[in-house]
Amino acid sequence: VTEPLVSVLIPTYNRPRYLIMGLLSVLRQTYANWELVICDDSTNDETEAAVRPYAAADSRIRYVRNPTRLGWPRNGHRCLELARGEFVNFLMDDDLFLDGKLAVMVKAFQERPDVTLVTSARYTIDAEGRVTGIQERLFDNTTVVGGRELAEHMLVNVTNYIGEPTTAMFRMRDMDEPFGCYRGRQYAFMVDVAMWLVLLAKGSAVYIAEPQSCFRVHAGQGQKDDAQQVTSLSEWRTLIADAHAHVFIRETPRYRLTLMGYLHMATAQMQQIIARGHGDVLHHAELLEALHDSVRDMMSGDDG
Amino acid sequence: VSGLVSVLLPTCNRPHYLLQALESALRQTYAGLEVIICDNSRDEETKRAVEPYLARDSRIRYVQNEANIGYVGTMQRCMKLATGEYISFLMDDDLYRADRLSCMVPILESRPDVTIVTSRRAFIDGHGHAVGMSHSLSDKQAVFDGRAFINLMLTQFVNFVGEPTTALFRKKDLHDGIGLYGGRQYSAIIDMAIWIPLLLKGNCAYLPQLLSSFRQHERQEQKQPEQLAANILEWHSIILQAHRDGCLQQDGQLGTSLLVYLRTCARTVLDLYGLGQAALLKTGEIESILHESIDEAVYGRGIGA
Numbered sequence: 269v270t271e272p273l274v275s276v277l278i279p280t281y282n283r284p285r286y287l288i289m290g291l292l293s294v295l296r297q298t299y300a301n302w303e304l305v306i307c308d309d310s311t312n313d314e315t316e317a318a319v320r321p322y323a324a325a326d327s328r329i330r331y332v333r334n335p336t337r338l339g340w341p342r343n344g345h346r347c348l349e350l351a352r353g354e355f356v357n358f359l360m361d362d363d364l365f366l367d368g369k370l371a372v373m374v375k376a377f378q379e380r381p382d383v384t385l386v387t388s389a390r391y392t393i394d395a396e397g398r399v400t401g402i403q404e405r406l407f408d409n410t411t412v413v414g415g416r417e418l419a420e421h422m423l424v425n426v427t428n429y430i431g432e433p434t435t436a437m438f439r440m441r442d443m444d445e446p447f448g449c450y451r452g453r454q455y456a457f458m459v460d461v462a463m464w465l466v467l468l469a470k471g472s473a474v475y476i477a478e479p480q481s482c483f484r485v486h487a488g489q490g491q492k493d494d495a496q497q498v499t500s501l502s503e504w505r506t507l508i509a510d511a512h513a514h515v516f517i518r519e520t521p522r523y524r525l526t527l528m529g530y531l532h533m534a535t536a537q538m539q540q541i542i543a544r545g546h547g548d549v550l551h552h553a554e555l556l557e558a559l560h561d562s563v564r565d566m567m568s569g570d571d572g
Numbered sequence: 573v574s575g576l577v578s579v580l581l582p583t584c585n586r587p588h589y590l591l592q593a594l595e596s597a598l599r600q601t602y603a604g605l606e607v608i609i610c611d612n613s614r615d616e617e618t619k620r621a622v623e624p625y626l627a628r629d630s631r632i633r634y635v636q637n638e639a640n641i642g643y644v645g646t647m648q649r650c651m652k653l654a655t656g657e658y659i660s661f662l663m664d665d666d667l668y669r670a671d672r673l674s675c676m677v678p679i680l681e682s683r684p685d686v687t688i689v690t691s692r693r694a695f696i697d698g699h700g701h702a703v704g705m706s707h708s709l710s711d712k713q714a715v716f717d718g719r720a721f722i723n724l725m726l727t728q729f730v731n732f733v734g735e736p737t738t739a740l741f742r743k744k745d746l747h748d749g750i751g752l753y754g755g756r757q758y759s760a761i762i763d764m765a766i767w768i769p770l771l772l773k774g775n776c777a778y779l780p781q782l783l784s785s786f787r788q789h790e791r792q793e794q795k796q797p798e799q800l801a802a803n804i805l806e807w808h809s810i811i812l813q814a815h816r817d818g819c820l821q822q823d824g825q826l827g828t829s830l831l832v833y834l835r836t837c838a839r840t841v842l843d844l845y846g847l848g849q850a851a852l853l854k855t856g857e858i859e860s861i862l863h864e865s866i867d868e869a870v871y872g873r874g875i876g877a
Contacts, residue, residue: 524845531838535831538869542824542831550827550870559834559866566841567859 271301274370274437275353279343280361281309284318286484287361289397291322291329294359299370304329305350309343341459344433344447356440358433362484364393365434369480373437376474380412384471385464387436388480395486402479403431410477415468419516422461423508424526426533430464430473434481438467451510457496458503465507469515494546498555501534505558509565520569527566534559574681577605577673578656578743582646583664584612587621589787590664592700594622597662598629602673608653611636612646644759647736647750651743659743661736665787667696668737672783676740679777686715687774688767690739691783698789705782706734714778718771722819725764726811726829729836733767733776737784741770754813760802764810772817797849801858804837808861812868830869837862 276294280287287306294304306323308315308331316333323329330350338346348356355374359365373386392400406429407413422429430436445452445466448459455462467473508517508526517523538550579597583590590609597607609632611618622634635653637646651659658680662668676689695704709716709732725732733739748769751762758765811820811829820826844853853859 521845524842528838528842532835535835535838535869539828539831542827545823547824547827556866556870560863563838563859563862563866566838567853567862 271299272355272374273353274299274302274355274357274374275351275440276302276304276357276359276365276370277344277347277351278304278306278359278361279309279340279347280306280315281340281343282311282315283361284310284315287315288318288322290359290361290364291319293364293366295322295326296367297365297370298368299374302328302370303351303353305347306331307338307343307347307350308333309338309340311337341448341454341456344459348443348447351440354440355437356443357437360432360434360483362486363432363434364397364482364484366480366482370437372476372478372480376476377437377439380472380474382471383412383474384415384442385430385436385438385467385473386476387430387473388476389478390431390435391479391482392485393482395484397482397484399482400485403483404429405477406430406475407477411475413473413475415470415472416516418473419465419468419511420522422464423511423517424522424529426504426508426526426529428458428461428464431460431481432483433460433463434483435460436464438463442467442470450507451514453506453510455503455507457500458507461504461507465511465514465516489544491546491549494541494544495549495552497537497541498549498552501537502552502554502558504534505530505562509561524566524569527562531559531562531566534562574602574604574677575657576655577602577658577660577677577740578654579605579607579660579662580647580650580654581607581609581662581664582612582643582650583609583618584643584646585614585618586664587613587618590618591621591625593662593664593666593668594625594632596667596670598625598631599670600668600673601671602677604656605631605673606654606656607632608650609634610646610650610653612640612642614640642759644751644757644762647762651746651750654743657743658740659746660740663735663737663786665789666735666737667700667785667787669781669783669785673740675779675781675783679779680740680742683715683775683777685775686777687718687745687770688733688739688741689777689779690733691779691781693734693738694782694785695788696785698787700785700787702785703788706786708780709778711780713780716776716778718773718775719819721776722768722771722814723822723825725767726814726820727825727832729829729832731764731767733763733771734784735786736763736766737786739767741766745770745773753810754816756809756813758806758810760799761806761810765806768810768814768817768819772819797844797847797852800840800844801849801852804840804858805861807833807836808865827869830865834862834865834869837865
C-alpha cells in the first residue's frame, strides 16, 4: 500500500530559529511520504541561509523565497497554491509537530471516508520550548464527531476548539476556498476557524485525544496584542453571521444564544483591554459594527 | 437624646410575614422609634392582623391605601408620613436584629460625613431559616468614600449597600423622595436609586454584624419579565446619571461599567426570549439604548460630556 502524499506548509517571516525547530519536527516524522513547502516572506536573508542546507540534503523540502513581500495572509495563499499532496497540514513557523502526527492523522482519514478534518489535543509551549500545558480538551477520548455538531459547538461557545492551523490536517480537494477564507471573505486572524468551517460543512471530524503538536504562546499583552485581539473579536462576529447564513446555527434561538455568548466574550475581553490601559484600541470601526450588528440580530426575529 | 427613627413598613398581602417584621421592629433595644405601616393590600386581612398591635403600642401608625398605588407609591407614602430624623425601611418579609438601630444610630449621630449606615445581612428562607449571608466588605466597622463606593457598585454591577431593609439614613438627605434621582423615578432598581443620591452627599459606614435578614423566596428568584425589561432601561439611565454627577470619571471606569451592563443585558434579552416575553423588548427603546451604550462604552464619555 502506498502512502498518500502529505503537504506540510510553512509560511514564514523573519524567525529562522523557530522555523528550523519546526522543520526538524517534520524531518522526525515516522511517516515518510511528505513534502515540506516553505514560503519565505522574510525581509532579510537569514531564513534562506538557515534553510538552504536542509533543502539541499532532503529533496522532500521545497524552499520558495517570495520575490516581493506578499504579507499575511497572502503568504498562506501561496503555500496552498504550491502544495501537491492529497493531504495538507499547515505548520506555523513557531510551532512544532510531534513525531507521529502525520502517520496518526493519515490513518484516521483512511479509516473514515466521510471525514474532512482530523485534529488533536495540543500542547502549549513557551518561547524556550517548555511545555506549559494542554489546551482545553474537546473530548477525553479519540472521537468522531459530526461536522455541523462540532462547528456549532465552537460557534456557540465562541471558542476555537479545533486549534491553530498547525493542529489539523485536511484533504486538499476539500479546501475549495483560498487560505483563511470562508464564504468568500478573507480573515486575517481567524484564518483557522474560517478553514475549519469550510471543512466541517463537508463532513465529519476526528479528534485525537493524544497531543500531536505544540502551539507556541508568546508572553505579553502589549498594545499591539490587544489591537490584534480587537480585530479577532470583530472577525468572530463575521464568522458567526456568515455561518448562520450558511449551514450552521440556522435556528433563530440557537443563533441568538450564539450572539449572547459572543457579546459576553467580547465585553469581557474589552474590559480586560481597558484594565490593561489600552482602551484606545477599542476605537475600532469594525468592532463597533460587530457589536451593533450582534445586538440588532439578537433582538430581531421570533423564536419557534 | 438620640433622634427619632422612622421605621417604614410598606406591605402588600402578606400579614403572616408582616407581623414577624413588625415584631422585629418593636423588639429594638433602641428607644426612639416610630413604625409606619402603609398597607397596599387588596383585602382587610392585614388591617385585622395589625389592629391588636395598634391598640397596645402607640409607636405604630397604620394607613391603608385607598387604591393600589404599587410598591414604589407605597414606599413614597411611608416616607411622606415619617416624622423621624432618621429613616429605616423594613420590607414586609424581612427582619431586623434587636440591636440593629442601637448599633447604627450612634454612627449617624457622631459622623456628619456619613449619609448611609449599612451592615452585612443574613439571607433567610420562607421559614426564617438562615440560608446564607452577604459578602463581607470588611471584618470590622469601616467607612467608605461615597463616590468610590458608587464606582465600585457600578463597575462590578453589585448592590453592595443591600436591599432597602439594610440601611439607615437621614431623612433630610433624601429630600427628592424615594427612588427619584436626576429627575427620573426608578422602580426596578429603586434601592440603587436611593443609595446613589445619598452616597453623592457623603460616605458609607459598614458594620460587619448581621443586623438584618433578607428573605429569599423561591419564586422571588424568578424575576418578573416586566422587571427584567425595566432593569435594562433603569441601569443604563442610572449609570449615565451617576457619570454626569461626577462618578466613573477615572480612565476606563464608564466603559467598564457599560461593558458589564451590556453583558448583563445580553443575558436578560436571551432570558426574555426564553420566557416567551420578547414583546417586552419590541418597544424600540431597549434596542436603541443597547446601541447607545456600545458607543458610550467605547468612546467613554457618555451623553453628558
